[in-house]
Amino acid sequence: MxxxxxxxxxxxxxxxxxxxxxxxxxxxxxxxxxxxxxxxxxxxxxxxxxxxxxxxxxxxxxxxxxxxxxxxxxxxxxxxxxxxxxxxxxxxxxxxxxxxxxxxxxxxxxxxxxxxxxxxxxxxxxxxxxxxxxxxxxxxxxxxxxxxxxxxxxxxxxxxxxxxxxxxxNKLIKKMKIIFNGLDNSGKTSFLTNVQQRYSELIGITATKGIQRQQRRLLGTDLLEWDFGGQENYRTNYFKNAEIYLSEVDLMFYIIDIQDEKRIEEAQSYLHQLLTTLDSFKQYPPIIIVFHKFDPDIQTDLDVLERINNYKKHIKDSYTKWVLKFFNTTIFDHWTIISAFSYGIAQLSPNREIFRKHLKWISRKMNASAGLLVAKNSIILSDYSENAVVGKFIELSESNFYNIFLKFEEFDILNDDFVVWEFGNINIVLKKFYIDRKEFFLLLQLKDIESLPKFDGYLSKFKNKIRPLIKNYI
Ligand SMILES: Nc1nc2c(ncn2[C@@H]2O[C@H](COP(=O)(O)OP(=O)(O)OP(=O)(O)O)[C@@H](O)[C@H]2O)c(=O)[nH]1
Ligand SMILES: [Mg+2]
Known part of the structure; x- marks a missing residue:
């Protein structure tokens, strides 16, 4: 051998x-x-x-x-x-x-x-x-x-x-540096706290002094999250010592408070300064632009929507060297935050296309119009949908199903790791499964339930297909 x-x-x-x-x-x-x-x-x-x-x-x-x-x-x-x-x-x-x-x-x-x-x-x-x-x-x-x-x-x-x-x-554990930037009060710390679902802590958040680092382990990789306090005196310091703070960035989230119209220009100029610095280091990590505080009461406000579109267009046109992606988020909807965060993490995964391909495979087999593969901490590893509308639906509803499932479990009323919900012509399947003792969830939106008896067989094939990849998710 x-x-x-x-x-x-x-x-x-x-x-x-x-x-x-x-x-x-x-x-x-x-x-x-x-x-x-x-x-x-x-x-x-x-x-x-x-x-x-x-x-x-x-x-x-x-x-x-x-x-x-x-x-x-x-x-x-x-x-x-x-x-x-x-x-x-x-x-x-x-x-x-x-x-x-x-x-x-x-x-x-x-x-x-x-x-x-x-x-x-x-x-x-x-x-x-x-x-x-x-x-x-x-x-x-x-x-x-x-x-x-x-x-x-x-x-x-x-x-x-x-x-x-x-x-x-050589490190046995890979480390990824993820930075969170944006003006003071834009909601960076709240965003990060919300990813952890630590609702109770949201109340006590105060302005971040300098940089707050924390580490999260995801499938064998350490995500080093750097929360950059956004007050002006700190910002000046980041640029003065840019080679320390802004080097070797694997992913950047830039948070903009969409409700604070007066400070939009300032927010744009900070973004500009950050990207210019990254450019000078020849660093082109994925950039996730987050329009935050997109609270439920302003989500249908046409002025707000138009404003977001304008910023988006402006940013897209100005910075063509980076892969940019935009999200609207609010702490009042955990899902909006988890989906922006997960998307960013998926950008770090060299295997993301293969994950999607396998998810598509099981979705097709099950006659599902959409599917999600979720890790235990509710980070979405992959998503698939036949079209954007279904994609949106499953995105918006996933956290509800997931939470109901967890409640069922908590009260010990499930005798299987498997639930099917029927809503008229839509059927939602949620299955908990394990690969190498790690917990995952698969959520499928089925067009009909004819393929349900075959689910176990397909799932076991699906698990075999993704098992070698999970270890190297990022
Ligand atoms: N309405 C609304 N308020 C939010 C949201 N997210 C955060 N906030 C509030 O915005 C304020 C600032 O939030 P922080 O998370 O401290 O902001 P930050 O960007 O970390 O600020 P610095 O640490 O100073 O850079 C707090 O009062 C939060 O409660 C949101 O989605 N909607
Ligand atoms: Mg903060």
């Missing part, structure tokens, strides 16, 4: 290199997942293991598209290969082939590192993704063996040049 080989210094591998194996595999109709190119030449059994794990991650109905728009089928994920003590970054794509079933063949390109170097993948995820994509495009047509070899060797060479990052920053 490979363990042995690594211990004995795998021949052909530069000891200093972090990247241990590169493999290209194809799913062949008659023989299943097949390694086509692997460097170095590890044992066949291990090559097969890599081919199987990476391809089976996404194989399934509907993948092939019958030769139609096959270029768009591209998934990317970080997965464990525990049998060989490695972690890989895998790119799943289709190769055009008129003779194959579905007129295309599934293929994967995988880069593997030792488990202890997992961080290397995360730290370089963006660059690796570009390199993988570029190579996959070259491999997307049927090619003779020597051509494949040539492309793969070029790919390896590119990786060698790039593989210079010293993985001394």
């Amino acid at each position: 490979l363990n042995f080989l690594i211990g004995a210094n795998l021949r052909g591998i530069d000891k200093k290199s972090v990247i241990v194996i590169v493999e290209f595999s194809i799913f062949i109709d008659e023989s299943g997942p097949t390694p086509i190119y692997c460097h170095p030449k590890i044992e066949e059994e291990d090559q097969m293991d890599i081919a199987m794990k990476s391809i089976s991650l996404l194989m399934g109905e509907g993948v092939y598209q019958n030769g139609y728009a096959y270029e768009n089928v591209k998934y990317f994920g970080i997965l464990p290969f525990p049998d060989i003590n490695m972690v890989g970054i895998t790119y799943f794509f289709l190769i055009k082939d008129p003779n194959a079933r579905g007129k295309a063949k599934a293929a994967t390109l995988t880069i593997l590192v030792k488990e202890k170097d997992t961080n290397f993948l995360y730290e370089n995820v963006k660059t690796l993704r570009v390199l993988l994509d570029r190579t996959a495009v070259k491999l997307q047509n049927p090619l003779p063996d020597n051509k494949v070899k040539e492309i793969m060797e070029d790919f390896r060479e590119e990786l060698e040049h790039f593989d210079l990052t010293d993985p001394t920053t």
Whole structure:
């Protein structure tokens, strides 16, 4: 087995290199997942293991598209290969082939590192993704063996040049720095407190003095939340010492008090200053703009809505270097906050597309128009909906179902981890389940209940599909 080989210094591998194996595999109709190119030449059994794990991650109905728009089928994920003590970054794509079933063949390109170097993948995820994509495009047509070899060797060479990052920053627990910014009194601390559902503490919040840091563990990653007190004297200090406060940011929330019309300009100029600083550090993390204090009594106020739209447009047009997303939130509706927060966290997950793909799979099987996968602390790991209206509905109603479920549990009146609600033609299913002793919820909005008897079977497949990804959610 490979363990042995690594211990004995795998021949052909530069000891200093972090990247241990590169493999290209194809799913062949008659023989299943097949390694086509692997460097170095590890044992066949291990090559097969890599081919199987990476391809089976996404194989399934509907993948092939019958030769139609096959270029768009591209998934990317970080997965464990525990049998060989490695972690890989895998790119799943289709190769055009008129003779194959579905007129295309599934293929994967995988880069593997030792488990202890997992961080290397995360730290370089963006660059690796570009390199993988570029190579996959070259491999997307049927090619003779020597051509494949040539492309793969070029790919390896590119990786060698790039593989210079010293993985001394190895941490067993990944850390993500998430910053919360906005003017004083905009509601940052209340927002964060609300994420924790600590309603009782909302009353006692006072202005934050300087920066308040707290840490939250989510599926093996530490989220370091930095709450930046927004008073002017603190703000000045953040910019003076920007390399301390504003470096290595993985995600930023910017909170704007939508009710405080007088200070909107000031809020915009603070945002501008923050983004200019991030730009000067060449940092382009996802930015979540939160229009906060969007309380129930002003939600239908046309002036407010128009104002929000104008700000949104202005911000979108002004800052094109970042991925920006906008949310309206209020502490009077926990859900608005949890959905903004979850969206931001999902941006940190390299596996988010694969999660959605699997959620879509079970939703389709169950004839559901929408689905949500929720972690125990009510953070949404993934969502799927057939259309925006259903998406909105499920978003707005989820927390209610979830809370009723928890109440049922509290009073011990459930004899199963499973509830179905029927509202006319809508059926809501909520199921609690475990993966590696961690608790999750799946919420589905069904169009009919015909598929209910098959739910357990589908759920167990779904769990198998997401199990390897959960550990590497972020
Ligand atoms: N109406 C309304 N008030 C809110 C909401 N969220 C927070 N507030 C109130 O806004 C005030 C300021 O909230 P904080 O959370 O302390 O604001 P902050 O952004 O942390 O302020 P600094 O720490 O000074 O930067 C408090 O009185 C909160 O009760 C909301 O959604 N709606
Ligand atoms: Mg505060």
